[in-house]
Amino acid sequence: MIRSINPATDEIIATYEAHSPTFVERAIARAQEAQANWVYTSLDTRATHLQRLANTLTERRDALAELMAREMGKPIREGVAEIDKCAWVCRYYADNGATMLADLPISTERTKSYVAYRPLGVVLAVMPWNFPFWQVFRFLAPALMAGNAGVLKHASNVTGCALAIDDMVTASGFPAGLFRTLILPSTRVAEVLTNPGVAAATLTGSDVAGRAVASRAGASLKKTVLELGGSDPYLVFADADLDLAVTACSAGRLLNAGQSCIAAKRFIVHTSIVGEFTTRLAERMAEAVMGDPLDPGVTLGPLARTDLRDDLHDQVRHSLSAGARLVIGGTVPPGPGAFYPPTVLADVAAGMPVYSEETFGPVASVMSFDDEADAIRIANDSDFGLGAAVFTRDVVRGEQI
Structure with a gap:
């Protein structure tokens, strides 16, 4: 069982059953299917969905800030600011994604050369509890705009926040299965990372967790983005x-x-x-x-x-x-x-x-x-x-x- 506990009162907010290995495999397969279609959508369509997601965040801002306060103790006014920042990052990539993803001409000995950006596929995000919405949206907005799908393994103590993100993505009209939260203990990250349907991973967390993810991903030549501890x-x-x-x-x-x-x-x-x-x-x-x-x-x-x-x-x-x-x-x-x-x-x-x-x-x-x-x-x-x-x-x- 995975528990969400109010750190201000020690009260149990909710308990969750971890997803089974079969559920995880099906979720990744559905993400692959959704991404195979999403990659052919226009950039304008992707931007429209991100704008809707920004609007959904703004509409639910107070409730989401309260959820953060209850699950990980963030003062309510800081929570409101975090949700506003998440809405901003969605709008930013909606407004600027097409420019960022445009082919980049380069000079070579060939007649015509350019750098083209193509989506990777299904990206696993392993995210921490300290900014439970921002840490996800700073990955999610550019990943979806670029044509990727995402599966999220969030910190267990903010499972309610993770499910709220799931719900907002669905409510904003994104294709079913394109993004999915997986309720799992950290001991099962390798199970997701080694799935052939996962193309890349991003992690924000400790250096110990970063080494583990980098090692597993490297064995399959999967790309990683790691942001680790700081002092x-x-x-x-x-x-x-x-x-x-x-x-x-x-x-x-x-x-x-x-x-x-x-x-x-x-x-x-x-x-x-x-x-x-x-x-x-x-x-x-x-x-x-x-x-x-x-x-x-x-x-x-x-x-x-x-x-x-x-x-x-x-x-x-x-x-x-x-x-x-x-x-x-x-x-x-x-x-x-x-x-x-x-x-x-x-x-x-x-x-x-x-x-x-x-x-x-x-x-x-x-x-x-x-x-x-x-x-x-x-x-x-x-x-x-x-x-x-x-x-x-x-x-x-x-x-x-």
Whole structure:
């Protein structure tokens, strides 16, 4: 059984039976059949369907935002913004897909040469819970516009969101079977990926999951797109605009309760201002209103699951034991739910979990540097990638870094 649990109350929202192997095989076969016809539809027809899907998202926005709040704890106003972004991406590809997919003339020794884009077929999407609609639609909109079909293996704790996407695709007039949610535990992803009817896969998730999918797909020469974990460094130099830096850094740790692979997680600050920066960052993060994500006044909901909250707290505890200094937070609130308060750790150094591991929650890790080379060394001392930022008034230095 697969369960959806409200992370704010610990209440079971719904239980689901996993789809059988026979169901999975039939769903993939139907997706192949639907895609074989969809590939011959005009780009205008595909764009019209995407516009309808955008309209459906907008019409159901409030209900979908509430569903996110209940299933994974996203504050209601952030959920509304996520649905708006999903509608935008559908309209974007509807408006620009034809240009993107047009043949591209290239110069060769031949009389006429060009690059032509052709759909792959059925694409498996393995998606996480942190942005349960956006993570899917940023794959789904371009994939459908390009003439592909899709099967979705969503995170189990947001199965309700996955089924809502299924329903919206159908309601927007897409051919039956072109897109299908598969209710499966993560242990059965290989079953789908190795099916001959699946042509490619995309995954957003951990590096462990990415390696597993890449290995399975590579064995069959199937293409993959992987977006894995991140631990973005923000470098704050002595001449930085501290108001701007504190605003950006606190937002990175509070938006979606800090549960974002592309968010800022490590704050590397010049020794001359690290004290002031840390104080101001703690003050700003302490302003977050933690509580029921359905309350419009709440800005910080629970983490998506209690086990994730417990893992985060373990990272904090072990880092404190290794010498980090607790500025604010760092305690598990009493009562139900997967809540964790805004937390700032100072004097973070190598050897601590919050230095080397991805912190998926409202925890800010502050460390200091003496000079530019030191800052770059600390920033690069990580297995993670995705992004970074530099706060300085020296544009030349910022661009060079």
